Amino acid sequence: MREQNIIGLDIGTSNIRCIVAQIKDGKSKPQILGIGQTPSFGLRRGVVVDVEEAVKNVVTAVETAERTSGINIEEVVANAGGSDISSRQSKGVIAVSRADGEISPEDISRAISAASAISLPQNRETIHVLPQRFTVDGQEQIKDPVGMNGVRLEVDVLMVDVSSPYLKNLRKTLDESGLDPQALVASPLAAAVAVLTKRQKELGVLVLDFGGGTTGLAVFEEGDILHIKILPIGSAHITNDIAILLRTAVDVAEKVKLEFGNCVPSQVAKKEMIDLEKLGGEGQYAKQEVAEIIEARGSELADLINKELKEIDREGLLPAGVVLVGGGAKLPGLCDLLKEKLRLPVQVGFPAEFEGVVEKIDDPAFATAAGLIGWFLQGREENKNNKTINLPSLPSMGHSINKIKKWFRGFAP
Numbered sequence: 519m520r521e522q523n524i525i526g527l528d529i530g531t532s533n534i535r536c537i538v539a540q541i542k543d544g545k546s547k548p549q550i551l552g553i554g555q556t557p558s559f560g561l562r563r564g565v566v567v568d569v570e571e572a573v574k575n576v577v578t579a580v581e582t583a584e585r586t587s588g589i590n591i592e593e594v595v596a597n598a599g600g601s602d603i604s605s606r607q608s609k610g611v612i613a614v615s616r617a618d619g620e621i622s623p624e625d626i627s628r629a630i631s632a633a634s635a636i637s638l639p640q641n642r643e644t645i646h647v648l649p650q651r652f653t654v655d656g657q658e659q660i661k662d663p664v665g666m667n668g669v670r671l672e673v674d675v676l677m678v679d680v681s682s683p684y685l686k687n688l689r690k691t692l693d694e695s696g697l698d699p700q701a702l703v704a705s706p707l708a709a710a711v712a713v714l715t716k717r718q719k720e721l722g723v724l725v726l727d728f729g730g731g732t733t734g735l736a737v738f739e740e741g742d743i744l745h746i747k748i749l750p751i752g753s754a755h756i757t758n759d760i761a762i763l764l765r766t767a768v769d770v771a772e773k774v775k776l777e778f779g780n781c782v783p784s785q786v787a788k789k790e791m792i793d794l795e796k797l798g799g800e801g802q803y804a805k806q807e808v809a810e811i812i813e814a815r816g817s818e819l820a821d822l823i824n825k826e827l828k829e830i831d832r833e834g835l836l837p838a839g840v841v842l843v844g845g846g847a848k849l850p851g852l853c854d855l856l857k858e859k860l861r862l863p864v865q866v867g868f869p870a871e872f873e874g875v876v877e878k879i880d881d882p883a884f885a886t887a888a889g890l891i892g893w894f895l896q897g898r899e900e901n902k903n904n905k906t907i908n909l910p911s912l913p914s915m916g917h918s919i920n921k922i923k924k925w926f927r928g929f930a931p
Contacts, residue, residue: 524595526539528705533883535886538552540589551587551588553582553878553887557575560691565684595699600732601731608675609675619667619669630675633675648678654671678746706725707736708889708893713870719740723836730846737827752846756812756849773797775812780850781812790804840862841865848883866882867885
């Protein structure tokens with residue numbers, strides 16, 4: 519029985535997470551073999567700002583995953599989570615090539631290529647071209663036109679692009695870590711693969727990845743991806759707000775957030791106090807004061823989300839609501855706050871469709887890393903079915919040298 523190992527590497531602002539999965543022919547679900555996780559110090563708002571520090575953290579997470587899985591890691595499916603990721607609509611139109619008018623996979627590829635031929639600023643690069651719907655001779659809303667007959671084929675796509683400097687630093691980080699990226703996937707797309715059902719995508723749903731330095735969102739409707747955006751606000755901003763309010767160290771503020779934080783002040787007793795001395799700080803503060811500062815930042819996030827939904831005419835109009843993932847998703851009261859502000863149902867999402875040591879990734883914080891594996895498998899399956907897919911990769915010019923460096927590291931004392 520043939521086996522294939524797939525590694526998802528989520529390079530986040532606060533943490534770097536690596537998941538090793540194995541897929542066997544004849545089995546539908548990948549098996550989790552091991553994970554690695556370490557704090558991240560070389561990124562700000564999802565962007566690499568210190569390559570040396572980022573490399574050190576990536577290597578630590580990958581080596582931990584290697585030890586727990588027994589697998590030597592050289593290739594990974596990585597995420598793009600920078601706050602400058604944006605998406606735009608485009609349309610491609612071609613004439614069907616075959617004389618009998620039957621649409622082939624090659625026609626679809628040509629249509630998507632035509633849609634991709636748009637002018638971007640010099641400092642921007644496309645990482646995804648995502649087909650949404652096709653039109654054949656005026657007949658709209660076609661999902662898969664292969665085998666249909668027509669003369670004119672049109673396709674609407676969503677193009678996702680990032681800044682070139684961001685990609686260069688991410689590429690350098692992976693190269694110097696001795697890793698060869700098989701694909702690069704926008705974080706909200708990966709999270710969606712891990713937690714959404716087909717029915718949710720059909721009804722209309724928003725995936726919200728509330729991370730440390732950014733919040734990624736992806737909107738789906740009728741099975742199509744409508745919008746992608748990464749907002750420059752995350753749970754670390756709440757920690758900073760608490761540190762300023764309590765006049766204490768950031769590490770103490772993080773403990774306060776995790777142990778006593780709540781997004782809804784009314785859910786906290788008015789007279790309850792927090793003794794900072796037990797957490798390494800000084801003084802006492804009311805829990806409700808902390809809740810009020812968290813609520814203010816949560817309301818700001820909700821306003822930004824509503825602004826994005828308003829741009830695509832989906833404000834308050836997604837029947838499947840919001841699926842919340844990311845490390846910040848576990849903050850008490852966040853679902854209630856977003857439910858009120860966004861006027862949508864809200865639930866926390868967990869990675870699904872895995873076997874093995876699944877309890878290790880049964881956490882919304884692992885949605886992106888798990889989704890990277892799901893994205894790659896989804897693309898592989900579509901390739902088997904001769905469908906056009908988009909699995910962008912990052913050239914790795916220094917990979918051979920770095921593989922040798924990694925090999926020598928194994929002998930270091």
